[in-house]
Amino acid sequence: MSKISIIVPTYNVEKYIARALESCINQTFKDIEIIVVDDCGNDKSIEIAKEYAKKDTRIKIIHNKTNLGTFAARNNGVKHSNSEYLMFLDPDDYLELDICKIAMENINEYVLLSFSYVKINKNNYEIFSAKWKNWQEYLKIIKKKQFTPWNLCNLIVKKDFYLKQILLSFQNYNLIFAEDLFVFALLINEKIKSIEYVGYYYIVNDNSITNLDKVDEKLADCEKILKLIRNSKINLNVKKYYLYFLNIEILDCKYRLHFINKYYYKIIKIGFHMKKKLKL
Incomplete structure (x- = not known):
């Protein structure tokens, strides 16, 4: 059994998949498996992955029956993984070559x-970094910095925790966006921490599933997550913080200027219903 499974959901990324896989197979920590999840694209991404798999037995390719979207494809990869820990890599991004080694040296008793x-992006770059030792410190950083300095890709998580807490919570929901925030809400009261080590390179890709023409889906998923939070066992104080997180996610849509007119009233409506339904 490998120590770490790196899950790579793959859909129409033939220009980038080689770089992503190279950043996995060249990790200085070798005890890993690389699970490429074929999400039914129509380019040569999987053919490229198969060529890498011929040369490196740590690469496993899983085929979805239909296109599921990034989050569901990741979770299908998790179900086929065979390791103690999980990491996630979007195939148009890449990893720092020491990140698996650094992660294993630091995770210790944390989940x-x-x-x-x-x-x-094409013209510049921005580093997202914050150091915290527990979820209380994390909440303070969120309030201070006005952003969530994490996503599902810049982390390592224990597989048994992910299966128990996260897959069970999401099994009846098909989410494309905003799942990152709900996942972190589930981590409140758990043993979590952050290190100031750059381990992940997120490439802004105009053709990505998270580009501007997906705002409809993003707002719809914010509404789905509102329902998840309302029905969850998360305590009231944490729900108040979560409302703050979700507002950040919605405002991320709002301030993409060429969508303001089209989505403004829908955004305001979601914010109103969040307060009403959560009874805050």
């Missing part, structure tokens, strides 16, 4: 370890 990441 989740978050690390810093770099967001890169």
